Amino acid sequence: MSFIILLFIFHWYISLFTQTFFLHRYASHQMFRMNNFTEKFFFILTWLSQGPSFLEPAAYALMHRKHHRMSDEDDDPHSPVKFSNWFKFMFKTFDEYRAFKDDVAKNKYKDKNLPRWPKFENIVDTYTVRILFALSYITFYIYFAPNLFFFLLIPIHILMGPIHGFIVNWFGHKHGYRNFKMLEDNSKNTLHIDFLMMGELYQNNHHRYPQKMNFAVKWFEVDFGFYILKILHFLRIITIK
Ligand SMILES: [Zn+2]
Numbered sequence: 001m002s003f004i005i006l007l008f009i010f011h012w013y014i015s016l017f018t019q020t021f022f023l024h025r026y027a028s029h030q031m032f033r034m035n036n037f038t039e040k041f042f043f044i045l046t047w048l049s050q051g052p053s054f055l056e057p058a059a060y061a062l063m064h065r066k067h068h069r070m071s072d073e074d075d076d077p078h079s080p081v082k083f084s085n086w087f088k089f090m091f092k093t094f095d096e097y098r099a100f101k102d103d104v105a106k107n108k109y110k111d112k113n114l115p116r117w118p119k120f121e122n123i124v125d126t127y128t129v130r131i132l133f134a135l136s137y138i139t140f141y142i143y144f145a146p147n148l149f150f151f152l153l154i155p156i157h158i159l160m161g162p163i164h165g166f167i168v169n170w171f172g173h174k175h176g177y178r179n180f181k182m183l184e185d186n187s188k189n190t191l192h193i194d195f196l197m198m199g200e201l202y203q204n205n206h207h208r209y210p211q212k213m214n215f216a217v218k219w220f221e222v223d224f225g226f227y228i229l230k231i232l233h234f235l236r237i238i239t240i241k
């Protein structure tokens with residue numbers, strides 16, 4: 001397999017890991033604790049892996065909590081039931097995220113446990129840094145891609161965070177099976193074994209039990225993200241509550 005493809009797969013999973021581990025399970029649901037140093041380490045890892053599409057953990061968390069409260073209702077920040085068009089769906093999500101980011105910047109939020117690192121975020125969350133990041137991907141492909149066909153992967157690298165968000169929120173609320181019949185929302189488990197999104201595609205299980213660490217419920221379901229949490233807990237990098 002080409003070295004570029006391996007690197008692409010690595011980028012996919014490291015970026016997905018920071019999203020599910022740091023932004024979702026830690027910042028949004030606070031399923032475990034970590035010390036200040038470790039938190040800063042994961043801040044940096046999240047930024048490095050999401051690159052041009054880095055999402056601030058606190059703003060992500062506020063938006064995600066709203067998604068749980070309003071799931072597939074009118075005020076859901078991203079519901080495929082409410083938005084039939086992919087672009088409208090993504091623009092609405094972006095708008096909501098931006099509004100929450102403003103609230104975070106102005107300290108207009110209640111939960112003071114949300115992970116924040118303003119000095120760091122003010123540097124990395126800028127257009128200059130995002131553009132430099134994107135240019136570095138392009139430069140890398142110019143030097144190492146065996147042919148032009150591989151350049152099609154560049155937009156995916158650049159938009160990695162939103163692409164993951166799109167897959168989870170669109171497919172996870174539209175396609176798949178349900179273990180729990182819920183009147184409130186349209187959440188689905190998209191894959192029986194979620195090898196693609198590290199457990200994030202068990203939306204139906206997760207909406208039924210939002211604080212349950214293992215998103216898998218049935219014997220055949222495997223939440224890989226959960227096993228990584230267990231290992232990090234065993235290594236004393238995090239403390240599961
Ligand atoms: Zn959901």
Ligand SMILES: [Zn+2]
Nearest residue numbers: 028064206210
């Ligand atoms: Zn959640």
